[in-house]
Amino acid sequence: xxxxxxxKEATDLAQENFGAHQLAGLPxxxxxxxxxxxGRLPRTNxxxxxxxxxxxxxxxxxxxxxxxxxxxxxPVSDLTQLLSIARKRYxxxxxxxxxxx
Numbered sequence: 001x002x003x004x005x006x007x008k009e010a011t012d013l014a015q016e017n018f019g020a021h022q023l024a025g026l027p028x029x030x031x032x033x034x035x036x037x038x039g040r041l042p043r044t045n046x047x048x049x050x051x052x053x054x055x056x057x058x059x060x061x062x063x064x065x066x067x068x069x070x071x072x073x074x075p076v077s078d079l080t081q082l083l084s085i086a087r088k089r090y091x092x093x094x095x096x097x098x099x100x101x
Contacts, residue, residue: 002090007052007061007101014050014063024076026051030087031101033061035079049079053087056096062086 003010011032018036026033031053038046047066052059064082069075091098 002060002062004058004060007059010061010063011050011052018048018050026083027080029100030080030083035076037075047075047079049083051083051087052101054099054101055091055094058096059101060090062090
């Protein structure tokens with residue numbers, strides 16, 4: 001899921017809902033957000049990520065949730081790479097240069 005509005009509110013809500021289960025924060029070069037593992041299936045799958053960044057004058061956010069990560073894989077590394085790809089692709093589609101929030 002992604003949107004170009006309500007980024008601060010969405011980030012605050014993600015932190016409120018998933019911050020207690022945070023595996024890692026995002027690298028500073030991606031933006032602000034988190035990677036969490038809830039261990040259960042609430043309204044989202046157990047692996048949940050959220051990222052807020054800038055692209056031109058907009059402050060879009062992207063969230064991704066997964067049901068599982070392949071055994072032996074590092075979920076933080078994999079999800080960080082996935083968010084990096086999503087942010088880059090967002091910039092290509094919207095003709096802007098993504099930067100940290």
